[in-house]
Amino acid sequence: MAADKNKIAAMSYKRGSEALGKENWDFAIEMFSQAVTLCPDNLLYRQVLRGAEYRKYGNNKKGARMAGVKLAGTRNRIRKARKAKDWLLVSQEVEKGLQINPWDAGLNASLGEACRHLEYDNIAVYAYERTIEANKEDKANLTELAHVLEEMGEYKRAIICWTQIQKIDPENKEARSKIMGLEATKVSDRGGYEHAENTQDVRTSAYSDFVGKPGGPGAADGPGMSEEADLLRAIKKEPEKHAHYLKVADLYRKENRLEDAAEMLQKGLDASGGDPAIREQLEDVELQQMRQNMSLAHEASKKSDDPERAKKQIKLLNRELVQREIEILSARTERYPQDAKLKYQLAMRHMRFKNWTAAIPLLQQASSDSRMEGEVLCALGDCFLKDGKKSLAKRQFSKAVEQLNVQDHKELFKKAHYILGCLLQKEGNMEDAEEHFQEILSLDYEYKDTLQKLEEIQSQTAEEE
Template identity: 45%
Template structure:
């Protein structure tokens, strides 16, 4: 949270920057806007004005400084290192520094957006991803990240359009397809001028003046000690009223289910989704929402059970509950993902997720079959190859395991996927150690220690070779 003092100084810097901007003193205006952004990173206006000044400085040439290439390379290395440490404030700072050299750099705009998103600065994050897309319209990740942010803000139409672009860029992406379908349904439910029931035609829109003020009816209801249930006073009551009026309209149940789900009331959400599912003639898309609630409920129960066990590690009953719920969750996940693999046979991500569940149960053969298909998806091929190697290793097929790790490693990076990178090097190192190929084992253990000196027993194994 930005302090009042910093906000005041930031506003003063922004004012000075605007004065310099009007005189076409680009360098000083950018310096002032940069200071304003540092002092108040949540303020979208400061970043927007800074980006505008940067573009004017370079005459809208779409390429920025011709002399800044080397400096940009250094900044991008700093961004990578800071991202690895999850130091998002530094990622933000270095990205903004880079954007003063090239405000059209899609990667830097996305770096800034990611840093803001991780710090809870949603508006600057949305701005950053939009700028990234403006300069690189073929990057699917920018659209999916922007879509998620817009959905969180209730901008369902714009969010859907982002996911549609992601799906257009990658027609095999089942997640994008599902998001488009879900957001279309959400749009339909809120069309009528309200988000959830709060935008219902029967609900009065609040002005800024009305915000936080009680209505006469609300005060009267509060004096009586009851909850407000007149039109426009309660989202839940409005939706229940619509259901009483049109009990066969599935959309009303979906709206109420959505409301309860956002409110964390999963039992009530599931009841309404199930009713909508029956009224829809068992629409599979609605059925999937019921299944998703099942998984959410089991995950909540598992988290609660783990918390109870962690409070008292000697509690055998709590330990037993963790085991039972874990088994129930993985069983339900396998049931659901198996159906979705049948429904979406071209979606390799679902096959990969199902394979991961079989791996947890040590059902290597089932996992291997799914992973051999999953490697065809270039987005997850390295992850699938490492998982496949682990399965072959567990089955004693060491040469096959080695081959999978060798295929995976060239496309793995310690910056982007540190855990998988280290695990792949560790396991292939073990395989070479077992086959007495010491030099190769040393190479792989050394790769691990270069990025994580305390990883498992890699240091002890290297010293023992």
């Protein structure tokens, strides 16, 4: 049942994306809404839905005409659902309201609340952020956002929220306490995982040290004494030159100072007015940080006193990573439509979510690149097989075995022959199935149950004779 929902949602997402390209906003919203209803925990579906709603209203920040009047009934239904603690219904009613005014702060706050109860934490964060965009001094929702981020282990972002709260309310004792506590936790619990090793001290960016503090790198080192200091001087002297920021960020990445690299690239992005090359570097660092956090989470889980909680945290981090990869790769495939490798990478991420209908057209386009044709055909065969289209799967794997070099792709070579052998055996084509199984055994005599399958075929053939 869940697989069917995912499949239908993926198809709706595909149709919505096509409608978006044709500026058919209403149909795009209808399709994305269907995807959200079927997969309410999918952040990407909510994001593209909101994007379509924004574009429908020309980013006017107020939605439909007389939106307040039109939303009266929706708000009443939300209140009733909240009273009944039916959080899924709350989120569904909120989405109906956001189709009238996607910028409505109250609706976005209600979505954040509902998603917290449903444990859709990444969507809760997204909703609260939209709420705060409408009112940057919304202390109540900044507090809610800070709590969600802390629960997710996003300590740096939580500190930013508490700092904003403290600016709004300087006497707020909770904000002062949280900032101090989270700074300490951030140092001892890097990435948000208990007992994680290889922690790094929390520090301000080297750029801020250099330009803002006497005795910083620029004061301590003369020219040529420190590569970092020289590069930071270059930025101070020529802040308009984008290459300086990229060089400093590259240095930080080599030293595994990813937070510093991200901050430097953000400064470069701001200084350049949004240079795409810098934006891509910043995205790469963001993904690198997320993968590093995944690695730390796996290590910490081995020592955790609560393995179920650790497992849930790893699953959440993995899902967020893949969703972010999909967002980034989707944008890059639009920017570089001839890059087959990007399409292949994006398709592989869609496959992680079992989104076969989104992956298949990307793989079909990527198969035109002869350098990776065998790999792409295997992935395409996998999609068709998982989607229940066995004849199409067999065709892809048959083409793949002709392209795969056993020295370079030994495991894929065995996998393609194994699947072909199994499909042919089920069809009753024992002769061809036997050939595929023999190809595998000539390389790996213990591969899965290949030997057993070959013996079954040979036994059956002997009986028939």
